[in-house]
Amino acid sequence: MTIVNTQLKPNPIMKKVTLLSLITLFLISCADKQQAPVAVAPVLPVLAIQNTNAVTDVEYPASIQGTVDVEIRPQVSGNLERVYMDEGAYVTKGQPLFKINERPFREQLNTALANLHAAEAALINAQLEVDKLTPLVQNKVVSEYQLKTAKASQKIATANIEQAKAMVASARINLAYTNVTAPVSGYIGRLPKKQGSLVSASDIEPLTNLSDVHEVFAYFSLSETDFINFKAQYAGSTIGDKIKNLPPVTLILADNSAYTQSGKIDMVDGQFDKNTGAITLRATFPNANGTLRSGNTGKVHLGIQHEDAILIPQSATIEMQDKVFVFIVSKDNKVSKMPISIIGKSGTNYLIKEGVQAGDQIVLSGIDKLQEGQEIQPEKTKAAVTQLINKK
Structure with missing residues (x-):
């Protein structure tokens, strides 16, 4: 019986192929490790x-007012006969603004003058009575009592003259009030009352508003903490001394542009507001060309040194x-x-x-x-x- 050996002999060619495959896999593995990204710290x-x-730049909301803002109101009642200017016009001090019907007040003046003349005549009559009785009393023709009564009437007549003069002066004042003039130079506001309207001193709404804006005041507020820091920045033992050492400030307008003129802080309120816990400061800005008006808003720009x-x-x-x-x-x-x-x-x-x-x-x-x-x-x-x- 013949036994056949089934074990295969190794093939030299297959050995070489296997060895090359292993070498290739090793090289690929090394190449992948070299190409792995390395984290680099950014520069x-x-x-x-x-x-x-x-x-530091600090801005505080501010309200702008003219140096003088006045309400023009009638001081006597009557029909508004004339309006001498238009809304927004610039007027000078003493310029006529309104004319109220003066006829009732002129008649009041005439009545007061008539009463004055009557009082003056009564004084003359009383003086004549005194002059008549004086020699009669000296000659004991009449009693002294009659002379004293005449002198008392004379004093009453003198007092009546003083009273009549006061009534004349009051009537002249009321007559003058029919001409409403500008108390200061400035710009006229709205005119709610037109010609022909009935006006009175008790009206809720004024005839108009007048603003003197050759300079304007910008009012702004600082909190208690800001005010303490604000005071600490500048030399001076008093608030007045510190105000003198304050640098100029800038006004930022509503469109975020800077006003062309610098301002100066010249007032610190005497007390803090109990409701807000803030204190008010005022900066004054020149306004010769009338760019700013009362009622404008903006921001006061402060620079604090550190x-x-x-x-x-x-x-x-x-x-x-x-x-x-x-x-x-x-x-x-x-x-x-x-x-x-x-x-x-x-x-x-x-x-x-x-x-x-x-x-x-x-x-x-x-x-x-x-x-x-x-x-x-x-x-x-x-x-x-x-x-x-x-x-x-």
Whole structure:
């Protein structure tokens, strides 16, 4: 019986193919490992914070009034006969504005004059009676009692003359009130009463309003804390001394443009408002061309000086959940998000109260993609520092 061996002998060619396949797979694996992306720390500009002097810009809502704002009201009742000017017109002091029917008041004057003449005649008559009785009393023809009665009548007649003169003066005043003139120079407001209207001193609505706006007052308010800080900025032992040392202020108009003339703070109210807890200040602005009118609104722009302050660009901050943060760079070039407390603005920079201090380094730009603890490559460029200084 013959036994057949079924075991196959290894083929040399197959061995070579298998070996080449293994080598190829190894090389491909190594190549994939070399091509795997390696995380590279981003290069970002960094600023070293330093103390500096700064001026913060603060704006307060203001209401504008003329130096004189008066209501023109009639002081006597009657029909409005004439209106001498139009709404919005400029008038000078003493210029006629309105004419009220004067005939009733002229007749009152005539009556008062007649009463005065009658009183003067009564005085003459009383004087004649005294002159007649005086020698008769001396010669004891009549009693002294009659002379005393005559002298008393004379005094009554004298008093009646004084009273009649007062009535004449009052009638003249009322007659003069029929001519309504401008108490100051300024601009006329609306004219709710037209010619022919019946006017009275008891009317709720005035004939018009008159504003002297060659200068205007801008009234604004400071909170108690702001007022304490405001006083601390300037030298002087009294409020009056501090007002003298205040710098000029700017008025920002409703369209956010700056008024061409600078103003001066010249008044601080004597007390705080109990309801609002604020105190009112007044700034005066020249207004020779009449650009500003009573009733305008705007903002008083103040610049407050700060020494040894910390400034950082607004572009280096990020706002999240009503808080403002910066990214501080540690010694190992890792960043951490730090909340900051802002007390004002100086140009495009924030004035910082808390959160960072001199010597800290912050990331200037590219912060929107940074993560807490991420490593960066700081780039301390001179251009970044120059840019910060130029923005002050």
